[in-house]
Amino acid sequence: MNDSKSLHSKIAKTVREIPRSGIRDFFEIVSSREGVISLGIGEPDFVTPWHIREAAIQALERGVTSYTSNMGLLSLRRGISQYVEKKTGIQYNPETEVLVTVGVSEGLDLAVRALIEPGDEVIYHEPSYVSYNPTVQFAYGVPVGIQTQKENGFRLTRAELEAHVTPRTKVLLLNYPNNPTGAALSKKDVEEIAAFAIEHDLIVLSDEIYDELTYDREHFSLISVPGMRERTIYLHGFSKAWAMTGFRMGFTCAPPELTEAMMKIHQFTMLCAPILSQEASIEALKHADKDIAYMKAEYKKRRNYIHSSFEEMGIPCIRPDGAFYAFADISQFGMSAKEFALKLLDEENVACVPGTAFGKCGEGFIRCSYATSFEQIREAMVRIARFIEKLK
Amino acid sequence: MNELLNLLKQNALESPENLAKMLGTTADDVKKQIADFEKDGVIRAYQAVVNEEKLDASLVTTVIEVKVTPEIEGGFDRIADRISRFPEVDSVFLMSGGFDLLLFIKGRTMHDSFSFVSEKLSTMSGVTSTATHFMMKAYKQSGIIMNTGDDDERLKVSP
Numbered sequence: 001m002n003d004s005k006s007l008h009s010k011i012a013k014t015v016r017e018i019p020r021s022g023i024r025d026f027f028e029i030v031s032s033r034e035g036v037i038s039l040g041i042g043e044p045d046f047v048t049p050w051h052i053r054e055a056a057i058q059a060l061e062r063g064v065t066s067y068t069s070n071m072g073l074l075s076l077r078r079g080i081s082q083y084v085e086k087k088t089g090i091q092y093n094p095e096t097e098v099l100v101t102v103g104v105s106e107g108l109d110l111a112v113r114a115l116i117e118p119g120d121e122v123i124y125h126e127p128s129y130v131s132y133n134p135t136v137q138f139a140y141g142v143p144v145g146i147q148t149q150k151e152n153g154f155r156l157t158r159a160e161l162e163a164h165v166t167p168r169t170k171v172l173l174l175n176y177p178n179n180p181t182g183a184a185l186s187k188k189d190v191e192e193i194a195a196f197a198i199e200h201d202l203i204v205l206s207d208e209i210y211d212e213l214t215y216d217r218e219h220f221s222l223i224s225v226p227g228m229r230e231r232t233i234y235l236h237g238f239s240k241a242w243a244m245t246g247f248r249m250g251f252t253c254a255p256p257e258l259t260e261a262m263m264k265i266h267q268f269t270m271l272c273a274p275i276l277s278q279e280a281s282i283e284a285l286k287h288a289d290k291d292i293a294y295m296k297a298e299y300k301k302r303r304n305y306i307h308s309s310f311e312e313m314g315i316p317c318i319r320p321d322g323a324f325y326a327f328a329d330i331s332q333f334g335m336s337a338k339e340f341a342l343k344l345l346d347e348e349n350v351a352c353v354p355g356t357a358f359g360k361c362g363e364g365f366i367r368c369s370y371a372t373s374f375e376q377i378r379e380a381m382v383r384i385a386r387f388i389e390k391l392k
Numbered sequence: 393m394n395e396l397l398n399l400l401k402q403n404a405l406e407s408p409e410n411l412a413k414m415l416g417t418t419a420d421d422v423k424k425q426i427a428d429f430e431k432d433g434v435i436r437a438y439q440a441v442v443n444e445e446k447l448d449a450s451l452v453t454t455v456i457e458v459k460v461t462p463e464i465e466g467g468f469d470r471i472a473d474r475i476s477r478f479p480e481v482d483s484v485f486l487m488s489g490g491f492d493l494l495l496f497i498k499g500r501t502m503h504d505s506f507s508f509v510s511e512k513l514s515t516m517s518g519v520t521s522t523a524t525h526f527m528m529k530a531y532k533q534s535g536i537i538m539n540t541g542d543d544d545e546r547l548k549v550s551p
Contacts, residue, residue, distance in 0.1 A: 027549040040549035130551040179551075301399070301414035308413045351549060378410060 018134050022357030026341070030351045037380045038351040039368040042179060044243040044324070046298075048280070049291040052242065055283035056276045064275055070267040072100025072251070073278045079285040080251050084236070087211070088221040090229050096256040099263055100273045100281075104209050104237040104250040106266070108173075109135050111205050111233045111252065114261035115171055116141035123164050124173035125156050126359030127180050127327070129207070132173055133359075142168070147361035150329060153318050154181035158192045165200050172202045174222065177210035180358045180367040181327040182303075182320025187220040194225035203258075204232045209250075210323040212241035212292055215300045219322070223253075233258055240323075241292050242284045247277040299324050302370040302377055309381040313388055324371040327355065331364030333391050341366055347390075348383035396425055397434070401535070404438040441536045445529070451498045453482070453527035454505035457491040458513070459520045468492060471518045480508055491523070502526065 008016070030036055047053075071077060077094035085091050092098050101107040108131065116122065118140035124132050126145040136143040144164050148154045156174070174193070177184040185193070197204050204222060211219040223232050237250030252262060303319075306326050310317040316329040330340050337354035344350050344366075352369075355362025370377055399411055408422040415422070429435040444450040460471050468486050472493060476484045483496040495513075499505040509524055530538050 021551065023549060023551045027547065030548045036548060038548045041546050042550045043546060045544070045546070297395075301395075304416045305410065305413045308416075353549060357551075374414075 014137055014140065018137055021130050022338075023130055023353060026351075026353060026357070029342070030345065033345070033349065036345070036349050036351050037372075037376050037383070039370070039372065039377070039380055040351040040353045041369050041371060042325075043245040043371060044240065044295065045372050046243040046295050048242065048244050048247070049284075049288055051287055052244065052280050052284045056247075056280040059276055059279035064279060066275060068100075068272045068275050068278060070263060070272050071098070072273055073275070073282070076100060076278050076282050076285075077251075079282055080253070083285050084234070084253055087219075088224045090221075090223045090253075092253040093256070097253055097259050099252045099254075099259050099266065100278060101237075101250040101252060101266065102270055102273050103239065103248045104207060104235050105131055106270060107233075107235045107237070107250045107252045107262075108132075108205065108207065109138075110262035110265050111235065111254075111258075112136055112139045112141065112171070112173075113265050114258065115203055119168060120170040121166060121168045122171045122173055123161065123169055123202075125154075125175075125178075127154070127178075127355060127362040127365075128173075128359055129175055129179050130357060132175075136173075141171075144169070145359055147359070148181075148183075150316075150318065153321075154178060154183040154327070155185055155189055156193060158196055161193065161196045165196075165202075169200065169202060171205060172197055173205045173207070175207040175209075177214055177219070177322025179210065179323050180325050180353070180355065180362070181318070182323050182325045183318070184214050184219065184321035184323075186217075190220050190222055191225055194222060194228050197231060198227050202231070204228065205235060206232055207235040209235065209237050209240055211236070213296055213299060213324060214322040215296075215303060216321060230255060233262075238281050238284055241295070242281075242288055243291075243295065244277075244280065244284065247274075247280055249273060249277045249281050299370065302374055305374070306368060306370050306377055306381065309385075313385050315388065324369055326368045326370060327362075327365050328368060329364060330366055333388065337363055337366055344384065344387055348387045350380045350383050350387075396422065397429070400426075400435070441534050443530075443538050445538070449500070451500060452502055452505060453530075454495075454497040454499065454502075454509075455525045455527055456495040456497060456509065456513070457487075457523040457525075458493040458495060459522075460492050460518050461520055462492075463518065471516070474516070475513070478508070478512060480504065 077098040080098050081092050081094040112135050116139040119142060121142045121144050122136045123144045123146060125148045133143045146156060146160050146164050148156060206222040208221060223229050223234050234253040238244040238247060307317060307319050310328050317326050320326050333340060337356050341352055341354045353367040355365030355367060395415055399406060408419040412419045412422045462468050463470055472484055472486060475481055480497050480499055481495055482498045485494045487494050497505050497508055509522055513519060514522055532538060
C-alpha cells in the first residue's frame with residue numbers, strides 16, 4: 001500500500017494525467033547554476049512601491065490581522081469599482097459585483113468552476129499562460145486551444161474562433177495583453193471577438209491583468225463593448241502594474257449571479273484574501289498612478305531595446321504591444337525551443353523559457369522577459385548574439 | 393524630464409547606440425541631442441557617484457549653514473559666487489528659512505574644514521554667522537543607495 005506506485009494509482013486520474021508545468025522543469029535546471037542572467041522571470045523586477053508596503057506595515061502595527069468579509073473589504077471593493085469605471089467606463093456594484101481573490105489565478109479557477117460542467121468546452125488561445133489548460137481540466141471541462149499565428153501577431157481572428165466553436169462551447173477565455181507573446185488587441189479586434197461571443201451566446205473570461213502595460217496606445221477592454229458586460233467575467237489584479245506579485249491580490253467583476261456563484265466556491269475554499277494585502281491594495285488604488293507611469297516608461301525603453309536587438313541579430317520577433325515579454329522566433333536554427341534554451345543556458349548562462357511551456361504552437365520560440373534591469377538585458381543580448389553567431 | 397536626460401542621469405556612460413535603441417531613434421540623433429544639451433548648458437558635467445566609505449583615505453564632508461547680508465545690488469549672487477570659487481567648496485545652495493546659504497565642503501581632515509571656516513569664510517565681508525556640521529555617513533546620494541546589497545529575491549524562472 002505504501003510503495004510509491006500504489007500511492008500514484010490513488011491520485012485522481014485528472015491530476016495524474018496533467019503533465020508538470022514545463023516552467024517547473026526548466027526552473028530546476030536554472031536553479032542549479034550560478035551566475036545566470038535570467039530572462040525567464042514572469043514578474044516585475046521592481047519592488048512594490050514603498051508607500052504601498054508602508055500601508056501594509058501600518059495595518060500590521062494597528063493589529064489588523066483578522067478575516068475580512070468573504071467578498072473582501074468593502075472599501076477596497078469600492079476602490080476597485082471606481083478604478084474599473086475610470087479605465088473602461090463600465091460600472092460594477094461594489095456590494096454585489098466585485099469579488100476580491102487571491103491573485104488572478106484564484107479568480108480564474110473560481111470562474112471556470114462556477115461555469116463548467118463535465119464535457120463543456122472552453123475555447124482559449126495558445127500560446128497562453130500556463131494555468132489555463134489545467135484549470136479547465138481540473139473542472140472536468142474540455143480545453144480547446146486555438147493555435148494563434150505569428151503572422152497575425154498572435155491575435156485571435158474571427159475565422160479561427162468560428163472554426164473551433166461547437167454546440168458544447170460554453171466559455172471563451174482570453175488574455176490580452178498576452179503572456180507569453182506580448183500581443184495586444186486593437187479596438188476592432190476586441191469588437192470582432194465580442195460579436196462572436198454574442199452570436200454564439202458564450203460567457204467570456206477576460207484576463208486583463210497586463211492592461212496598464214500597453215505601450216503604444218490605450219488598452220481597450222472587452223467589457224467596454226456594448227452587450228459584453230452582461231456575459232463577461234473581468235479578471236484583474238495588482239501583481240503586474242503595481243509590482244505586488246507576492247501580495248497575491250486579484251479581483252473579479254461580473255454580474256451578480258456570476259459573482260454569487262464564484263463567491264460560493266471562494267467562501268468554502270479560501271474564505272477571504274489576506275487582510276494585509278487588501279489594506280496595501282487600498283493604498284495602491286489611491287496613490288500609485290505615478291509609480292505605474294514610471295514602471296511602464298521603464299518597461300517601454302527595455303521593450304524597444306530588446307526588440308531592436310533581436311532584429312539586429314536577424315531573429316524575427318513581433319514588437320510586443322503589451323505585458324513585459326518578447327517572443328522571439330528561433331526556428332531558423334534547426335533545433336527545438338527546449339534544445340535552444342538549454343544550449344543557450346549551457347554555453348552563455350542566459351535563461352529564457354522555451355515557447356512550448358505555453359502550448360504546442362510555442363515550438364520554435366523562446367519567451368524573453370524584460371522585467372529585469374537594463375544592465376542585465378544588455379549583457380544578455382550580447383551573450384545571445386555571440387551564441388547565435390556560433391550557430392550560423 | 394526629457395527621457396534621454398533621465399537615462400543619462402542613471403548612467404552617463406551608456407553608449408549612444410544603446411540609448412537610441414531604448415528611445416526608438418538613431419545613434420546620430422542621440423549624439424546631436426547630447427551635443428545640444430552640452431552647448432545649452434543643460435548638461436554641465438559627467439561625474440561618478442563615489443561611495444567614499446569604501447576608500448582608504450575618504451574625504452570629510454562638512455555642511456555649513458551661512459547667514460549673510462545681501463548686497464543692495466546683486467542680492468545673494470555675488471557673495472555666493474565668491475564662495476563657490478573656493479576649490480574645497482563642493483556645493484552652494486540659496487535656502488529659505490533660518491539661514492541663507494547651505495555649503496557642502498570636502499576636505500581631507502576635519503582640520504581642513506575648520507581652517508576654511510575660520511580663515512576664509514567667517515572673515516569674508518557680508519558673512520554674519522556660520523553653523524558647521526560634520527557629515528557622518530551617506531546612505532543615499534544623487535539618487536543612488538550606497539548600500540549595494542540589493543539581491544534579486546525572485547525565483548529565477550516563473551510563469
